[in-house]
Structure formats: C-alpha cells, structure tokens
Amino acid sequence: MSQKKVKLLKKQILKKMDKKTTKVKAAKAVIVAKKSLKPVAGKAKGKIRPQVEEEILMQPPRGMRDLLPGDQPYWDQLRRVVSRMALEYGFQRIDTPAVEYANLFIRSIGGGTDIVDKEMYIFNSKGGDKLSLRPELTAGIVRAYIQHGMNVLSKPVKLFSIGPVYRYDRPQEGRYREHFQANFDAFGEQDPILDAQLIQLAHRVVTSLGIKNVQFQINSLGCPKCRKEYQELLVAYFESKKQKLCLNCKRRLETNPLRILDCKEDKCIQVAELAPQSVDRLCPDCRVHFKNILEYLDELDLPYVINPRLVRGLSYYSKTVFEIWSNDEDGKKHSLGGGGRYDYLVEQLGGEHTPAIGFGLGLDRLVAEMKRVHAKSYTGPKPKVFLAQLGDLAKKKSLRIFAELQKNGILVAESFGRGSLKSQLRVADRVGVEITLIIGQKEALDETVIIKDMTSGTQETVTNEKLVNAVKKILKNNVVISHSDELKIKEDGE
RNA sequence: GCGAGCAUCGUCUAACGGUUAAGACAUCGGUUUGUGGUACCGAGAAUCAGGGUUCAAUUCCCUGUGCCCGCCCCA
Numbered sequence: 001m002s003q004k005k006v007k008l009l010k011k012q013i014l015k016k017m018d019k020k021t022t023k024v025k026a027a028k029a030v031i032v033a034k035k036s037l038k039p040v041a042g043k044a045k046g047k048i049r050p051q052v053e054e055e056i057l058m059q060p061p062r063g064m065r066d067l068l069p070g071d072q073p074y075w076d077q078l079r080r081v082v083s084r085m086a087l088e089y090g091f092q093r094i095d096t097p098a099v100e101y102a103n104l105f106i107r108s109i110g111g112g113t114d115i116v117d118k119e120m121y122i123f124n125s126k127g128g129d130k131l132s133l134r135p136e137l138t139a140g141i142v143r144a145y146i147q148h149g150m151n152v153l154s155k156p157v158k159l160f161s162i163g164p165v166y167r168y169d170r171p172q173e174g175r176y177r178e179h180f181q182a183n184f185d186a187f188g189e190q191d192p193i194l195d196a197q198l199i200q201l202a203h204r205v206v207t208s209l210g211i212k213n214v215q216f217q218i219n220s221l222g223c224p225k226c227r228k229e230y231q232e233l234l235v236a237y238f239e240s241k242k243q244k245l246c247l248n249c250k251r252r253l254e255t256n257p258l259r260i261l262d263c264k265e266d267k268c269i270q271v272a273e274l275a276p277q278s279v280d281r282l283c284p285d286c287r288v289h290f291k292n293i294l295e296y297l298d299e300l301d302l303p304y305v306i307n308p309r310l311v312r313g314l315s316y317y318s319k320t321v322f323e324i325w326s327n328d329e330d331g332k333k334h335s336l337g338g339g340g341r342y343d344y345l346v347e348q349l350g351g352e353h354t355p356a357i358g359f360g361l362g363l364d365r366l367v368a369e370m371k372r373v374h375a376k377s378y379t380g381p382k383p384k385v386f387l388a389q390l391g392d393l394a395k396k397k398s399l400r401i402f403a404e405l406q407k408n409g410i411l412v413a414e415s416f417g418r419g420s421l422k423s424q425l426r427v428a429d430r431v432g433v434e435i436t437l438i439i440g441q442k443e444a445l446d447e448t449v450i451i452k453d454m455t456s457g458t459q460e461t462v463t464n465e466k467l468v469n470a471v472k473k474i475l476k477n478n479v480v481i482s483h484s485d486e487l488k489i490k491e492d493g494e
Numbered sequence: 495g496c497g498a499g500c501a502u503c504g505u506c507u508a509a510c511g512g513u514u515a516a517g518a519c520a521u522c523g524g525u526u527u528g529u530g531g532u533a534c535c536g537a538g539a540a541u542c543a544g545g546g547u548u549c550a551a552u553u554c555c556c557u558g559u560g561c562c563c564g565c566c567c568c569a
Contacts, residue, residue, distance in 0.1 A: 059560080114567050118495080136569090165569080170495080172563060181569065248566075264566075313568060323569095337569060362569030390528060423523085425530040440528055454530075 063169070063177025073377035074367045080378055081208045082162060082182045082361075089201050091160040091184055096140035098164060102132035108139040108345055110315030112255035119167040133166035136314070137183035138342070138358055139349075145187055146351035155188030162363070174334065174365050181337075185358030190343065192289045194357055195320045196296030198339070202324055202359055203302055206336060209366060210375030211326055214336070216297075216304035218322040219279065220290040221258070221311070224344065226283035227318065231257060233276050241271045261309040277308040286319055293320060312338060316345045320357065326369055334369060337361035383411035384435065384475055386428035390421050391441040398439060401449070401464070408468045410475070412437075428454065434478055435471065 060066065067075060086093065102122045109116050121133035134140055141159055144150075150157050161183045168177060184201060186194055199216060206214050221227055235257050242250060246265040253260065261272050282290060297304050304322075312321045321340035325333050339359020346354035370377070385405065389398040398416060405412045415427040421438065428436045438450040438459075449467050451474070452459040462470045 062560085119567080167568075169567070170565095171561095172565095175568070179569065259567095262567090335569065360569065365569060388529085419527095420524095421528050422530075427530090429530040436530080438529075442528090450529095452529075457530085459529090 061177070063171040063175075065176060065178075071367065073379045074370050074375075075363070076380070077376060077378035078209065078363055078366055078370070079162065081205055082160070085201060085205050085208065086160045086184070089158065089184075089197070091158040091186075094141060094144060094159045094161050095163060096134075096137070096144050096161065098134055098166070099131050100134055100140050100143065102130045104139050104143055104349070105132055105135060108142065108314075108316055108349060109136070112252075113313050113315055115167065115313055119169050121166045121168055135167050136165055137161050137163065137181055137360060138185060138314075138316075138345075141183065141185055141358075142345055142349055142351075142356075145354075146346060146349060151188070151352055151354060156194060157187040158185070159187075160184045174362075174368055176364060180363040181360045182363055183358060183360045184339075185356060187346065187354050187356045189357075190355035192292040192320075193296060195289075195293045195341065196300065198357055198359055199293075199297065199302060199304075199322060200300055202337060202339075202361065205361065206324060206326075206366070209370055210373055211336075211366070211369045212373070213327045214303065215325050215327070216302060216322050217307040217310050217325065218293070218297075218304050218320065219307050219310035220282060220286060220319050221278055221317055221321055221340075222282045222286045223318055226281060226286055227278070230276065230278050230281040233281065234258070234260075237275050238271070244268075244271050256315065258311045259313075262311045272309060279306065279308055289319055312340060316342045316348070318343050322359070324361070328372055334365060335362070336365050336369065381411060383413040383431065384433050384478075385410055385412045385471060386424075386431060386433040386436040387412050387414045388421060388424040388428065388436055388438045389416065390439065391444065393441055393444040394439040397444050401437075401439070401467070405468065405471065408472070410468070410471055435474055437467070437471070 083093075102120065105120060106116050111117065115135050120135055123131055125131050141161055145157065145159070163180065164178050165181050166178055169175065171177060182205075184198060186198065199218075203214065203216070222230060235253065238245065238249075238253055238257060238260055242253065244267055245253070245260065246263065246268050249260045249263050249265070249268050252263075260268060261275065263269065263272065279290065294304075294306075310321055310323060312323070317340040319341040321338070323338035324336045326336055327333055337360055339357070341355070341357045343355040344353075346352070346356060369375075387398060387402055387405070389395045395416065398414070402412055402414060413428070413431045413433060415424050418424050418427065421440075425436065434454055436452045436454055438452060440450075443449055443461070447464045448461050449464060450459050450461050451467075451470060453474070
C-alpha cells in the first residue's frame with residue numbers, strides 16, 4: 001500500500017470520527033437503556049421479571065454493588081494490611097473458586113442453619129451438577145487442603161484467602177449479597193495458643209486499620225462429647241419452657257437448639273438467660289482449653305467478654321467461637337468478623353482428623369468502619385510529570401516519549417485526546433504535577449522537549465536524549481517533598 | 495421472609511395543581527486558535543414505570559419497580 005493510500009484511509013477515518021457520531025450514539029444508548037429498564041420492571045408481574053434480550057438494566061442485581069475508584073484507597077490499604085499481617089503470622093495465600101458443589105457447603109455449614117436453608121445461591125450447571133456460589137470461604141479452603149494433601153506439610157498449615165462470598169439475603173447497611181471476606185485458617189494444631197494467636201491476629205488487623213474501639217466476644221461450645229450432653233440438657237430445659245419461646249425458636253428446638261440462645265426476641269432472651277451455659281458443662285479437656293485461651297488473652301491485654309450465648313451461624317464449630325465487634329460514637333455495635341475452632345470438619349469432609357481454627361473478616365464492614373473513624377487510606381504514587389503535545393507530528397512522537405519516560409521509572413500523566421495546549425495544561429494543573437513536558441510542531445522537528453516548571457512557570461528546552469536525565473534531576477531537587485511523602489506511605493502500611 | 499421511609503440532570507438541591515422543570519457542584523468547549531490554578535461566556539444533562547383524579551400532574555391517589563433503613567440472620 002502506498003503512503004498516499006494510507007493517508008487517504010486515515011483521512012476518511014478521521015473524518016468519520018469527527019462527526020461525533022460515537023458520542024451521540026453512546027448517549028442515546030444510555031437513555032434507551034435507562035428508560036427501558038423501567039417499563040420492563042413495571043410490566044413485571046410477580047417476582048419473575050421477563051428478560052427481553054435487548055434490554056440492559058443499568059444497575060447491578062440486588063445486593064451487588066460497584067466498588068468505585070473513590071473507595072479503592074481504602075480497599076488498597078485493607079489489602080495491604082491483611083497481606084502484611086498474613087506474612088507476619090506465617091499465613092500463605094490460597095484462592096479457591098467462587099463456585100463449588102453445593103453439597104460441600106451443605107455438609108460443612110450444616111442444615112438447619114440460615115445460610116444453608118435460605119441464603120445459598122444454588123443453581124444447576126448445564127451438565128446437571130448442583131453448584132453454589134460460596135457463602136463463606138472456609139469450606140472451599142478445607143476442600144483444597146484435603147484434595148491437595150496439605151496434611152503432609154509441616155503443621156500448623158496456615159492459609160489465608162481474600163475474595164467475594166455470596167448470600168441471598170435482604171440488603172441493608174453493611175450487608176450485601178456479594179461481599180468480601182478475608183479468611184485465616186490454621187490446620188493441624190490443637191494447642192489453645194493457636195486460638196489466642198488468631199484472636200491476636202484479628203485484633204492486629206483491625207487496629208492496624210485505625211479501628212480502635214473493638215471488643216471480642218468469646219465462648220466455648222465444647223467438643224462433640226460434652227456438647228452432646230450439654231445440648232440434651234439444653235433441649236430438656238427449653239422443652240420445659242417451650243410455650244414461652246417465639247415461633248422460630250420452637251422450630252429451632254428440633255433443628256438447631258443452640259441458636260435459641262442467640263435469639264433476639266425479648267421472651268426468648270428471658271428464657272435463655274436462665275438456660276444452662278455451655279461453659280459450665282465443658283468436659284475437663286475443653287474446660288482447660290478454654291481457660292488457657294482466656295489466660296493468654298489476659299496476658300495480651302486483649303479486650304474481650306465471655307458471651308455464654310454466642311453460638312454462631314455455622315454448625316461446624318467446636319470449642320472456641322469468637323466474634324469481633326466495634327463500637328461507634330453512638331454506642332452502636334458493628335460485627336466485623338468472627339470465627340472459631342472446627343476440629344472435626346476436616347475429617348467430616350473426608351480428610352484425616354485435623355484440629356483447625358479460623359476466622360473471617362467482613363471487608364465491606366471494615367471499609368465502612370475505616371471511613372467512620374477517618375482511618376488512613378492508601379493512595380499509590382502520583383505522577384509528577386505531565387506530557388502535553390501540540391500538532392500532528394508531536395502527537396505521533398508523544399507515545400514513544402511517554403513510554404520512554406515510564407520505562408525509566410518516571411510516572412507520567414497525559415491527556416493526549418485533547419487538542420489545545422491550554423486544556424492540557426489545565427488538566428496538568430488538576431493532576432498536580434511538578435513539571436509539564438511540552439512537544440509542539442517545532443520541538444518535534446528539532447527532537448527537543450520543553451520542560452516547564454509548574455510552580456515557577458519557567459521553562460527550558462532540552463534534547464530528547466537528555467530528557468530523561470533532566471527530568472530526573474529536577475524531580476530529585478524537589479526531593480524534600482517527595483521523600484517525606486514516601487515515608488508517609490510506609491507508615492500508612494503499618 | 496416481615497415492617498417502615500424515600501424516588502427530579504452524573505451529584506446535591508428547587509419548583510401554591512398551570513415554569514421553556516430552576517440553581518449549585520462536576521463534565522466538556524470557548525474568551526483571536528503555542529502556555530495552567532482565578533474570572534467571564536456557552537453546551538450537554540433529569541421528573542422511575544403504568545394507570546387514575548383534573549381543563550391541567552414533578553406535585554394528589556392506586557399499582558408495580560427500585561433504593562434505603564430496621565427485624566430475622568450474618569460478615
């Protein structure tokens with residue numbers, strides 16, 4: 001193809017682009033989508049919404065949300081702290097699928113729990129498999145632990161994971177159908193010091209984020225032996241008071257009697273207050289285990305209260321269970337996470353007997369809490385250089401110079417799509433760069449670049465070869481500011 | 495699953511039942527086209543949907559939908 005032909009083609013394309021057709025179409029499309037989503041919803045009868053192929057609902061499904069750029073500094077900070085703490089405590093990262101066979105969750109979390117009975121996203125694959133979006137992280141991690149024979153690794157095997165989990169529930173403040181959790185699990189160690197260490201870890205993660213006003217609630221459910229005895233005692237007690245319980249709890253008496261302790265209905269609370277407590281019915285082993293943990297926590301000065309009615313919504317727990325709560329200035333409490341021992345889950349899912357303990361943190365809630373207490377967020381390095389171009393020739397050269405600077409570790413901002421130098425400088429100003437590089441027609445021909453100091457307004461012209469060094473030198477001279485900036489970032493990570 | 499509240503430009507707000515549906519912030523463009531923060535000018539951008547009452551509905555009523563909050567439960 002001749003150069004003329006190429007140029008002609010380019011001209012035609014440019015001409016087309018010039019008509020702003022894309023912009024207009026895009027705008028119209030949005031409106032169409034916006035308008036159409038309402039009628040579709042409006043015509044819907046009942047719960048099943050007819051999905052017309054062309055319709056695009058301009059919103060995510062219920063309970064799902066976008067994490068917008070403005071919030072990302074908090075999430076970044078959160079991920080940094082979690083990764084840092086995981087490293088300190090010897091946890092290695094594992095990622096498991098968001099989708100597993102539904103039975104994995106049903107068997108681990110247990111029937112009779114709300115999670116399994118009404119909050120699971122269960123669906124059939126095209127192949128006919130019954131699958132589910134994970135409602136929590138531990139089950140998948142245990143599955144992976146067994147499947148990959150991690151029992152041969154030196155104990156304890158410590159794994160952490162971060163990812164989305166899904167629960168079909170009515171959304172409200174701090175509760176989403178898709179939310180993110182960080183999960184820490186330690187396998188193969190039954191010593192109570194692990195329990196205490198994980199609670200310490202949870203505490204350090206939360207406080208490192210700047211969330212200060214936290215408290216743990218802790219309880220022991222006992223091992224299967226003493227738990228069974230206790231449960232029988234409990235059922236006997238509640239049977240005698242059955243008529244005073246709420247409807248839900250009457251049902252729980254059959255399905256999940258422990259949860260009656262956790263009921264928020266006034267009448268049930270009254271009954272539950274006088275109920276036998278699991279901590280009083282622990283077998284000698286479990287009693288010592290629990291006592292040891294409390295001693296460790298006292299030694300660590302961790303703020304905790306024993307809550308004999310703490311049960312938790314997953315039935316695989318044994319012995320230790322705990323939750324982390326924060327208080328806001330109005331005295332309102334927010335649950336940030338929780339966990340406990342599950343010494344029998346691994347064998348229950350087909351592995352060898354492996355004592356284990358873990359906990360999860362609700363990241364969406366941690367972010368909300370960080371905002372509430374105005375905690376530090378992490379913003380990455382900002383560009384201190386802006387590259388402006390003027391004219392066709394300069395424009396063509398700009399991408400190469402841009403990449404050249406980036407390769408040399410100089411972060412460069414730009415707004416190549418803009419035509420006038422004025423508008424580009426305006427953007428440069430908004431970005432807050434220290435210097436702006438300007439390539440015009442003249443500079444492009446001369447193989448030079450204008451360096452403009454944005455604070456003083458002075459400019460100098462350098463050749464392309466000297467550009468990188470010249471920029472580096474200027475930035476270095478301004479090091480007083482940038483150096484302290486970097487220190488700040490490092491402190492943020494603590 | 496149950497209950498309450500809310501619904502206007504991207505965001506925040508305004509409009510006795512009668513307005514070309516207003517303003518601010520943000521966005522984009524411009525102020526003689528090669529120089530930024532301010533200022534000035536301009537542009538685009540909304541009444542959730544359907545039905546009813548009415549001469550007239552953003553406004554009143556009903557239904558639906560959505561959002562949000564609380565309960566249950568959880569993170």
